Amino acid sequence: MSNPDKKYDLEERTTVFGEKVIDFAKHIFRGPINDPVIVQFVKAGTSIGANYCEADSAESRKDFEHKIGICKKEAKEARYWLRMVAKACPELKEEARLLWQEANELLLIFSSIIRSSRSRND
Secondary structure (H helix, E strand, O other), X not given: OOXXXXXXXXXXXXXXXXXXXXXXXXXXXXXXXXXXHHHHHHHHHHHHHHHHHHHHOOOOHHHHHHHHHHHXXXXXXXXXXXXXXXXXXXXXXXXXXXXXXXXXXXXXXXXXXXXXXXXXXX
């Protein structure tokens, strides 16, 4: 049974996203074009959660904002690589679109966290 509050547990949400990235990457056809795309996509998609864990344990507000900024950057990069996967493997386009939507939501969440954090500093 799924806990509806888990949607708002950002550590869990970013971890689940990373797991989905790994599972999805296993379905991408390996070859000279796709192999570099797979590597970059998996790096970006899984580092979102790792950087969020670091942000959650930040030693200062500046460190927190920096780590959240990396989360935002990696979410944006994951979206880019998902677009490349959809181009290289049209048969995976629909599944890529679902992951793209989650990466986009994470991007928006991290953007909001950054704005909120900076407005508190003013």
